[in-house]
Amino acid sequence: xxxxxxxxxxxxxxxxxxxxxxxxxxxxxxxxxxxxxxxxxxxxxxxxxxxxxxxxxxxxxxxxxxxxxxxxxxxxxxxxxxxxxxxxxxxxxxxxxxxxxxxxxxxxxxxxxxxxxxxxxxxxxxxxxxxxxxxxxxxxxxxxxxxxxxxxxxxxxxxxxxxxxxxxxxxxxxxxxxxxxxxxxxxxxxxxxxxxxxxxxxxxxxxxxxxxxxxxxxxxxxxxxxxxxxxxxxxxxxxxxxxxxxxxxxxxxxxxxxxxxxxxxxxxxxxxxxxxxxxxxxxxxxxxxxxxxxxxxxxxxxxxxxxxxxxxxxxxxxxxxxxxxxxxxxxxxxxxxxxxxxxxxxxxxxxxxxxxxxxxxxxxxxxxxxxxxxxxxxxxxxxxxxxxxxxxxxxxxxxxxxxxxxxxxxxxxxxxxxxxxxxxxxxxxxxxxxxxxxxxxxxxxxxxxxxxxxxxxxxxxxxxxx
Ligand code: FRU
Numbered sequence: 001x002x003x004x005x006x007x008x009x010x011x012x013x014x015x016x017x018x019x020x021x022x023x024x025x026x027x028x029x030x031x032x033x034x035x036x037x038x039x040x041x042x043x044x045x046x047x048x049x050x051x052x053x054x055x056x057x058x059x060x061x062x063x064x065x066x067x068x069x070x071x072x073x074x075x076x077x078x079x080x081x082x083x084x085x086x087x088x089x090x091x092x093x094x095x096x097x098x099x100x101x102x103x104x105x106x107x108x109x110x111x112x113x114x115x116x117x118x119x120x121x122x123x124x125x126x127x128x129x130x131x132x133x134x135x136x137x138x139x140x141x142x143x144x145x146x147x148x149x150x151x152x153x154x155x156x157x158x159x160x161x162x163x164x165x166x167x168x169x170x171x172x173x174x175x176x177x178x179x180x181x182x183x184x185x186x187x188x189x190x191x192x193x194x195x196x197x198x199x200x201x202x203x204x205x206x207x208x209x210x211x212x213x214x215x216x217x218x219x220x221x222x223x224x225x226x227x228x229x230x231x232x233x234x235x236x237x238x239x240x241x242x243x244x245x246x247x248x249x250x251x252x253x254x255x256x257x258x259x260x261x262x263x264x265x266x267x268x269x270x271x272x273x274x275x276x277x278x279x280x281x282x283x284x285x286x287x288x289x290x291x292x293x294x295x296x297x298x299x300x301x302x303x304x305x306x307x308x309x310x311x312x313x314x315x316x317x318x319x320x321x322x323x324x325x326x327x328x329x330x331x332x333x334x335x336x337x338x339x340x341x342x343x344x345x346x347x348x349x350x351x352x353x354x355x356x357x358x359x360x361x362x363x364x365x366x367x368x369x370x371x372x373x374x375x376x377x378x379x380x381x382x383x384x385x386x387x388x389x390x391x392x393x394x395x396x397x398x399x400x401x402x403x404x405x406x407x408x409x410x411x412x413x414x415x416x417x418x419x420x421x422x423x424x425x426x427x428x429x430x431x432x433x434x435x436x437x438x439x440x441x442x443x444x445x446x447x448x449x450x451x452x453x454x455x456x457x458x459x460x461x462x463x464x465x466x
Contacts, residue, residue, distance in 0.1 A: 011420045011440075014354045015328060015465055016283065017066045018300040019056055023048050025289070026150075026201060026265035027280045027301060028055055029072075029086030029103050031129065032272045037063055038129050039280065039301070040103070042083060045071050048298040049290055053080040053108065057130070063278070063304045064328050073103060073123050073132050082106035082118070083150045083201055086129070087160070087180075087270055094180040096124035096135075102180055103132060104162065106149040107139055116146040120164065122180060141175065141183045148173075150201045152267060153180070156242060161186075163218075167198040172220065174204075174245070187244040189218065194234060196222045201233075201265040204245060207277060211312040216240040217320065218247070219257070219279075221265050223286050226256070228403045230287030231264040233257040235320055237309075252319050259405035260386070260435040261285050261398075262422070263302055277307040278325055283422060283435060291396035292437075302435055303327075303417050303424055310431075323430040324417060327356060330464030341454035346447040346462060350374060354419040354465040359449065361458050362411045368452040372445065373416055374423045374438040382408040384427075386434065391441035405432060417465070418443070 012018055022043050029040035036059040043056030057072035073081045084105030092098035107121040119139030123132040141151075147167040153160055162175040162183065172189040203219035218236040226232025236254045238247040247254060257266060258281070266281030283302040284292075292298075304325035311317040333355070334347050349355035357373050369379040376387040384407040388400040407427070415426040420443065425434040449460065 012295075012297070013300045013419045013421050015064045016300045016303060016419050016422060017058055017060075018297050019043060019058075020068050021297055022046075022056065023050060024056065024297075024299040024301070025050065025282050025284070026083045027267055027282065028083050028105070030267060030269040030278075030280060031086040031088065031101065032269050032278075033088055033101060034128050036061060037269065037278075038086070039066070040072055040086065041301070043071065045074065048294050053082055055081050055103070055105070059129075062328075063325050069130060072130070073105065073134070078109065079121075080108040082108045083265070084120070085152045085154075085267070085270065087153050087155070089124075089180065093160075093178060094122065094124070097126055099126075101125040101129045104140075104151045104153045104180065106151065108149070118145060118148045119143075120148070120151045120162070120183075137181065140181050147198070152201075152203045154205065154270065161204075163202040163204045165199045165202055165220075167200055170195055170199045172199065172202045172218065172245075174243070189245050191236075191247070194220070194222060196225045198223050201267060203267045203279075204240065205268055205277060206240070207307060207309045209309045209312040209318055213312065215309050215318055216245060217307070218245050219266060219268075223264070227259065228261050229398060229401065230261065230285040232285075233263055233266045233281060237318055237320060248318075250318065252317065255320070257281070257320075257322065258433050258435050260403055260425075260433075261287075261401070262437050263433075263435045266302075268307070278304050279307060279322075280304050281435075283437060285398075287398040288396035291394075292399070293392060293394065300421065302422075303419075305430075305433070319431060321430045322426070322433050324415070324424075324426055327417065328465050330466050332461060332463045334460065334462040336458065336460045338458070339455040340449070340451050340458050341456075342451065344449045344458070344460065346373070346449060346460060348444075348447045349462055349464055350418040350420065350443050354417070356463050356465055357416040357418060357447075358413070358461045359416070359458065360411075360413045360460075361456060363451075364410070364454070364456050366451050366453045366456045369456070370448075370450040370452070371414075372448050374418055374443040374445070374447075375436055377425075379407055379412075382406055384434075386436060389436065389439055389442065391439035403434070403436070405434060407432075419465075
């Protein structure tokens with residue numbers, strides 16, 4: 001389920017990436033190279049449901065306008081191509097030439113009947129990431145495991161490091177290599193409090209805090225049994241000494257990247273410019289992904305986010321902040337700054353274009369704030385609740401479950417990105433994010449803000465994003 005219903009059929013998400021006519025799940029191999037953002041992704045080149053896993057490919061100059069290319073790495077009779085990452089091998093350490101792009105992917109072989117075997121394998125490109133050759137020496141890392149997958153490789157000092165998972169054992173494994181071919185086990189990360197049937201798609205990278213000290217961030221996708229049920233993505237802030245990741249025990253040093261139901265398998269770009277840490281997640285949930293009504297395409301990515309740290313170690317408070325990557329700019333369509341007691345009608349934009357809705361509220365004595373922007377949000381006491389997503393002709397299990405997130409305090413700012421088929425809410429400059437697919441029927445319903453027990457001071461500004 002993506003897109004809104006237009007006069008002549010489904011309307012594709014306008015600024016979020018969706019494939020032309022195939023299935024999409026995890027982002028893979030995210031890399032910024034030759035002035036282009038490369039998005040590879042899990043795709044089924046032959047259909048609209050999960051299967052025949054291969055790497056699809058799209059590029060963008062700005063993260064908003066995407067061009068789809070030929071399938072980059074295809075399954076063959078011996079293997080499917082599961083998730084992984086991409087590096088630019090400046091020195092040619094792996095033997096594929098200086099500046100080659102090297103994909104490190106999970107080679108998935110077999111079936112549950114005969115036994116599954118997952119190993120890590122390489123494919124390289126010398127044309128800037130458009131065509132790939134599988135390495136004849138594959139696999140490069142074999143633990144004799146059925147559930148060893150999702151390698152994320154990055155440069156650290158003068159060597160390559162890899163984080164991957166033993167998915168069913170719930171272990172993040174860390175390896176090092178000089179040439180991407182021979183890997184040495186460095187350490188393992190476990191967290192029994194995050195036990196789940198599978199851990200998937202890890203990432204590990206440093207961010208600088210407000211005083212310039214490095215804070216390491218471990219990202220981990222958990223499925224099912226995430227925060228809101230089904231799949232979700234966790235983070236841990238901590239230290240990394242080049243061998244072992246140690247999570248911080250500080251309050252707020254771990255949590256979920258998203259409070260909604262549709263943010264999974266999020267990983268970051270290799271070599272993003274200006275030391276930016278840009279991340280893309282799959283905007284869906286394995287609980288119902290395969291049961292959503294089909295379109296001429298299946299699934300979409302969430303809007304890219306930039307990660308940073310607020311606060312510092314020395315002040316004892318550090319928070320992970322996620323802000324939307326720069327959005328396309330369009331004209332303002334509505335603004336209201338003043339006092340409200342009762343109802344405010346907000347002219348809906350999303351039927352014709354993606355939109356950004358910015359709402360700032362000082363609720364004063366109001367007992368209830370009710371905001372309908374495709375989805376309906378209720379802010380009451382210390383909680384923001386997103387009402388059930390009704391409006392689909394069939395109701396995939398779990399899709400219409402309500403979600404809520406703590407929202408104490410008197411004054412908050414919501415930046416809401418609305419596209420055909422989705423609503424993403426960034427609260428208070430990215431301290432909290434909530435991502436939900438939004439059925440077309442709901443997107444078409446009127447937009448409004450209602451205050452009970454006001455008056456309250458509000459600012460509402462909407463603009464088109466194209
Ligand atoms: C996560 C995941 C990965 C795997 C891929 C297969 O959504 O299950 O662990 O590599 O999808 O498509």
